[in-house]
Amino acid sequence: MADFSQILATRPDFDDADREWLHHLVADWQVIADLSFADLMLILQNGDGSFVVAEQCRPSTVMSLRPDDVVGLTVPDEHLEELHEAMKSATIFRSSSLRPVGKSMVCNVYAPIRRDGKTLGLVVRETNMATRESNGRYEKESIEAGKRLFEMIPRGQFPYRDTIMNQRHIARVSDGFIMVTFDGIVDYASPNAISCFRRLGLTGSMEGQYLSEVGTSLLHENDPVPETLPLVLTGKAPVDSELDANRSVVSMRSLPLMDADGRTGAIVLCRDITELRRREVELQTKDATISEIHHRVKNNLQAVSALLRLQARKTKSEEVKKELAEAQRRVQTIAMVHEGLSQTADEIVDFDKVISNLLRMALDLGSMEDQNITIDYIGKFGMMPAQDATPLSLVLTELITNCVEHGYEGRKEGHITVSVGRCGKSLNVVVEDDGNGIEHEEHNGMARSSGSGLGTQIINTFVKNDFGGTVRWEPGRSGGTRVVLDMTLRAA
CATH class of the missing domain: 3.30.450.280 (GAF domain)
Structure with missing residues (x-):
């Protein structure tokens, strides 16, 4: 159809x-x-x-x-x-x-x-x-409106040409409506509209009163007053606004009524959104709390990373220094994921931004001063929840570190390509370098097939246990090593 x-x-x-x-x-x-x-x-x-x-x-x-x-x-x-x-x-x-x-x-x-x-x-x-x-009167007033x-449709007066709509919770007819005259006097208010104003603190009658005076009389000294509220209360423009008083909030929208000569009055729709506002405040508080938690976790992890760095400087053993540097890098990897999460309103992170910084950091830490190793990406990871982002970050940084430390041993230049294919929860990642090749790396102690190295064990453990996936180590298409990861994300 x-x-x-x-x-x-x-x-x-x-x-x-x-x-x-x-x-x-x-x-x-x-x-x-x-x-x-x-x-x-x-x-x-x-x-x-x-x-x-x-x-x-x-x-x-x-x-x-x-x-x-x-x-x-x-x-x-x-x-x-x-x-x-x-x-x-x-x-x-x-x-x-x-x-x-x-x-x-x-x-x-x-x-x-x-x-x-x-x-x-x-x-x-x-x-x-x-x-x-x-x-009854309700039906007659509604039908007439x-x-x-x-x-107004044949005259080109409806829809309105200059509508200003800012609120998400737009009032509907069934929520309540008020008919006002050209001068802004309430000619009729539906039962639901009266109930909305009762929540705001109204005790008297609305009919025969200026709606602007009724509305402003409910406001207290520190109550918020949107710029569009006077236009809505007088019905002079097709705009929406909110009336916030007495710990209640009413969303309002004015619909000017016109004939061939101009404006004759207006319909003002009302909707009690007090409960919706309360829930929004609760969600905002929750989001702010989650963001603050991630920020503090990041700070704590960076403190741990700094302590490991200080410890590495004091030790005289080169082997211990290397192991502490590896531990520092892994802690810093988790910290950067939490930094990305602290900047969002939910538990979702733009993984492409996070992993780009992490992998470049892994390159800088793993390569020697006289080495020039570059990296590029094909495809996108997309948005990802924290429960997937953290282990995946560790897997990829371990792969890049392995490429640099073992694939380019004794070489001055190199290039690493990370290819990503994602469809819903299915994720395929291929990391390929143009280094010394898998045979040379296994000969020098990587033992990829057995997974005896700590980095290799981390990769295999997270891919298999967290993502129910597989890891394949293969010779590169033009030399070097090619690692293929097939995984299923726990949350799309």
Whole structure:
């Protein structure tokens, strides 16, 4: 089934601005469907004169007439005459008769989508006439508000051209809405909207009061006041804001209502987000705590590394110095992983940045002053959780250290290539050098097949035990040694 973007792409008569306008419309038309208690459909005309349903919107405030998706379907020929008339209309066009949809009788009302003098298509409002029987004030006010927004479509006043939306928790019709006049006086407030303001500390009535005065009266001296709050409370611009008072937070959004002469009032949507804000604060505190823990672990490991370095300077045994230097390098490797984790809001680290620094550090520590050994990468590791990043870092630094110390013994120059292939949890890493070759390295004490060296044991242990993987030591394709790691990450 074709989606909205695919259908728009088949229209050569639409420019980018036309497509953007239609995308903007369907991104914001849910409020009309909810207020009107009606289904909406966006209908576009094809070059052959037929019409296709490009998008649909079901109301969240009442049972939908359209349980099945109709996007991509061609409108039956029996409706063509009515659709052609609606396309020619400059204002709202009403169907002359009711028609059955299932067991319901439906009235169609069409809003031509006008932009810069061109009719792009139609928004069809399908109203189940059963929803218009025995309505109370809430239903009447809601339907009237939806009608006024719907009538703004042919005039190019909806969707809004200069909407400013900053909040993540956008208020919806079902959360509560307030009708305000041109002057900003509350004409009607739904029960849910009144409940929102009760949480903020309101004790009196809202109707007949200036919404701006109601809102500001709830604020205390140190309560935050966003710049957009006055615009929302007066309904003068399509913006959103928050009202934070009495240890409660209400997200608000204003929808100015306009006729041919200009603004006539506004709809203000309200949503109590107190609990959502509380949870966000808890998560932020948790993230900050985790980040601080990683930072302190890094500092502690660097202290251990410094102690090992001091101990190495004091010892007279060259063999002991070498072993202490190896231990220092391994501690520093784990510290750098924690440094990367301390800079993120979660337990995920950009492994490519971390491993790039670690492997260059391993090169610098392992190579002699007169050696020039370079390294490059093919592919990307991607984002990785701490439980995988730490052991993998140790494995790769051990491989690079082995390459430098044994593969380039007695050589001045060399090049190491690290190739990475990742698909979800499956990870393949190939480390290849152009050094002396596997036979020479085994002859000089590496004993790769038996894994008797400490570095080799570390590699085999982590790859097999932590990742359930395999390690293969092979002759390089152009000399040197090639190590192939096949692993399964514990977390994708």
